[in-house]
Amino acid sequence: MGVGIKVEKLNAWFGRTQALYDITMEAPANHATAIIGPSGCGKSTFVRCLNRMHETVPEARATGGVKIGELDVYNGTSAVQIRRRIGMVFQKPNPFPTMSIYDNVAAGLKLNGFHDHARLDEIVERSLKLSALWDEVKDTLRKKSGASLSGGQQQRLCIARALAVEPQVLLMDEPCSALDPISTGKIEELIFQLKEKFTIVIVTHNMQQASRVAEFTGFFLLGKLIELDKTEKIFTTPSDKRTEDYITGRFG
Amino acid sequence: MPETASANSEVATAPISLWRRGSDLLATAAAAAAVVLVLLPLGAVFGYLVYKGIGSINWAFLTQTPKPVGEAGGGMANAIAGSAFILLIASVIGVPIGIGAGIYLAEYGRNQFGNVIRFTADVLNGVPSIVVGIVAYAIVVLTQGHFSALAGGVALAIMMIPTITRTTEEMLLLVPNAVREAAYGLGVSRWRTTLSITLRTATSGVITGVMLAFARVAGETAPLLFTAFGNQYWNWKINQPTAALSLQIFSYAISPFDEWHRQAWAGALILIVLIVAAVSAVRIVAGRGMLKGAN
Numbered sequence: 001m002g003v004g005i006k007v008e009k010l011n012a013w014f015g016r017t018q019a020l021y022d023i024t025m026e027a028p029a030n031h032a033t034a035i036i037g038p039s040g041c042g043k044s045t046f047v048r049c050l051n052r053m054h055e056t057v058p059e060a061r062a063t064g065g066v067k068i069g070e071l072d073v074y075n076g077t078s079a080v081q082i083r084r085r086i087g088m089v090f091q092k093p094n095p096f097p098t099m100s101i102y103d104n105v106a107a108g109l110k111l112n113g114f115h116d117h118a119r120l121d122e123i124v125e126r127s128l129k130l131s132a133l134w135d136e137v138k139d140t141l142r143k144k145s146g147a148s149l150s151g152g153q154q155q156r157l158c159i160a161r162a163l164a165v166e167p168q169v170l171l172m173d174e175p176c177s178a179l180d181p182i183s184t185g186k187i188e189e190l191i192f193q194l195k196e197k198f199t200i201v202i203v204t205h206n207m208q209q210a211s212r213v214a215e216f217t218g219f220f221l222l223g224k225l226i227e228l229d230k231t232e233k234i235f236t237t238p239s240d241k242r243t244e245d246y247i248t249g250r251f252g
Numbered sequence: 253m254p255e256t257a258s259a260n261s262e263v264a265t266a267p268i269s270l271w272r273r274g275s276d277l278l279a280t281a282a283a284a285a286a287v288v289l290v291l292l293p294l295g296a297v298f299g300y301l302v303y304k305g306i307g308s309i310n311w312a313f314l315t316q317t318p319k320p321v322g323e324a325g326g327g328m329a330n331a332i333a334g335s336a337f338i339l340l341i342a343s344v345i346g347v348p349i350g351i352g353a354g355i356y357l358a359e360y361g362r363n364q365f366g367n368v369i370r371f372t373a374d375v376l377n378g379v380p381s382i383v384v385g386i387v388a389y390a391i392v393v394l395t396q397g398h399f400s401a402l403a404g405g406v407a408l409a410i411m412m413i414p415t416i417t418r419t420t421e422e423m424l425l426l427v428p429n430a431v432r433e434a435a436y437g438l439g440v441s442r443w444r445t446t447l448s449i450t451l452r453t454a455t456s457g458v459i460t461g462v463m464l465a466f467a468r469v470a471g472e473t474a475p476l477l478f479t480a481f482g483n484q485y486w487n488w489k490i491n492q493p494t495a496a497l498s499l500q501i502f503s504y505a506i507s508p509f510d511e512w513h514r515q516a517w518a519g520a521l522i523l524i525v526l527i528v529a530a531v532s533a534v535r536i537v538a539g540r541g542m543l544k545g546a547n
Contacts, residue, residue: 051437053433053436053437056432056433056436058362080439080440080441081439082439083436083437083438083439084438084439085439087437087438088437090430090433090434090437092430094428094430094431094433094434095434096431096434096435096449096452096453097431097453098452098453098455099452107435107438107440107449108438108439108440111435111438111440111444111445111448111449112438112439112440112444158434161434161438162437162438165438165439
């Protein structure tokens with residue numbers, strides 16, 4: 001089951017440049033929350049703060065409170081443990097190129113010391129079925145490299161890899177921006193099914209995509225969260241002028 | 253715009269001028285000539301070695317130790333084994349240190365200390381091999397009190413380390429950051445990511461670096477002169493003077509005896525063949541685990 005996300009007064013910096021200002025928001029469990037906004041507004045930085053990927057960049061830091069269910073992200077838990085509970089899918093598909101399809105999916109578990117082969121087989125199959133890739137790869141699981149798949153397949157492989165560690169939250173940073181419409185459709189369909197099991201936060205450049213997959217949408221501008229509301233409301237009657245300007249295409 | 257389109261179609265359908273075709277041909281020919289020039293010395297050296305050396309290679313040459321001057325026959329078996337022994341010692345010392353330093357530079361060394369190591373490695377790469385021999389002599393031979401296989405191995409290891417370090421670093425930096433992030437995102441710790449993901453992704457490049465370093469030191473003579481020293485007999489003890497092919501070739505080549513000259517040619521041929529064989533063997537073994545579509 002997914003858990004809700006609570007963010008309080010989150011600030012983030014790259015060196016001396018502040019990238020996020022006092023973000024406070026909530027994302028409810030088992031729903032998808034979309035983050036939209038123009039390039040450079042801090043969308044990616046925001047989701048990367050949720051699982052502390054932000055701090056892997058030299059000189060980057062963040063302050064404030066993030067709670068994933070009962071888990072306090074910035075207090076008392078190591079970043080490594082946090083990331084095992086929060087899966088992440090990146091903008092460009094990034095399978096491990098020297099690993100087979102099977103090993104790619106099993107990587108998160110194997111590298112953390114889990115070696116029960118029977119259970120691994122089970123988890124790999126279940127994860128690939130969840131990400132709707134199983135039928136396309138089941139005959140070449142161990143023979144082919146993850147890098148040999150097509151772009152859309154690679155992205156679904158990366159989703160399967162993230163699901164295999166059984167996270168409670170799935171963060172997706174523009175997961176479809178490198179994919180064609182057919183692959184995008186498949187992944188959007190997938191997001192719909194995944195909501196039953198996970199809480200999803202998805203960054204997207206594509207406003208139609210946000211309205212298709214997400215119940216809630218947040219609009220970011222220049223590092224600030226301008227407004228967050230039900231998706232229909234954001235796209236029909238936003239309460240802030242800047243949101244309206246953005247969704248009607250007046251800028252951005 | 254129609255004008256651009258017509259201008260473009262005019263360009264596209266115009267016959268290719270004689271000058272363009274000529275310069276294309278010329279550039280292709282120049283590139284081909286450069287390839288021949290690069291391969292020619294290699295072919296010439298190998299051909300001449302075969303021509304001069306093949307006649308002296310026989311079963312005895314590969315299985316017997318040298319005979320005293322004036323006696324016909326004898327071989328370089330102990331030198332072949334000694335070279336392998338010294339190179340094994342050098343690799344055991346040099347490969348882990350070199351790869352470890354390369355990992356440090358690529359993954360943690362974006363700082364002043366890293367720059368110092370990088371500079372040191374580059375300088376070490378340019379130090380004449382005889383000087384490296386003297387260093388090994390001072391460190392190992394003087395402390396032990398006698399020449400030894402270990403001293404030879406240490407000298408060659410010192411020569412291998414900078415090459416391995418720098419190539420390992422470069423190969424690791426070629427691994428896209430997205431691959432590291434994928435592992436971090438799964439909750440894999442940094443050191444585990446470095447060893448199981450980054451290093452594994454760069455394996456074939458790192459192996460190339462190791463083989464390059466290995467092949468370079470395999471034929472070194474100067475650093476062995478006063479470390480491994482040479483030996484007319486078999487030796488398998490790590491702290492005893494040991495024969496090496498390059499040393500044997502050197503001492504036979506400067507001797508006044510025709511028979512020894514012939515044996516030196518044969519030894520040189522064997523040395524080159526063994527280096528090529530070792531490098532190819534590692535390549536094949538390392539390439540066996542490769543998957544379809546992996547890059």
